[in-house]
Amino acid sequence: DSGVTQTPKHLITATGQRVTLRCSPRSGDLSVYWYQQSLDQGLQFLIQYYNGEERAKGNILERFSAQQFPDLHSELNLSSLELGDSALYFCASSVGVSSEAFFGQGTRLTVV
């Protein structure tokens, strides 16, 4: 158990809908990362927060947004969903901005 909790584990939704994925980092970790993993793309970095502030941005679509709250949990919002958004979404946390990352078990999103 990495100590990082992601909910829900599975999500099935229709195209055009909006979903929210939630992540609780390990106790004491200030940095949260979001990644998308699909079969042919590997782990794609989406966005990183550190202590409530956006720290780095990857190839995150405009339809996607995220935030980190004062209690350090984070949410990833995906809107106007398309079939191609179906993937595993991972959250990871670390103590600092550049230390080893601990991953949650992921949320498997299926868009039908």
Next chain:
Amino acid sequence: SQKIEQNSEALNIQEGKTATLTCNYTNYSPAYLQWYRQDPGRGPVFLLLIRENEKEKRKERLKVTFDTTLKQSLFHITASQPADSATYLCALYQAGTALIFGKGTTLSVSS
């Protein structure tokens, strides 16, 4: 463009042999490089971190080397076991970005 390439998508070896996985990068100047293990349907698990000023790091049967001139890291598993079968990911951190991952190499160890 920036790239992280892991030598092959799949590597098959026999139990007891040494597995060597390669990670090459271009147009990055990483402060350090990490290796992770990922099992199907699960999140990656951290294995080792090596900094730019370190040549080699060991942990039990694992060894990582980092050559910033060649822009390459090698990951070795000695005395490999079937339980080592998994996908191994290299990741690098460069100031101004976050942790960026390669696509991984899937290792299969047969008994």
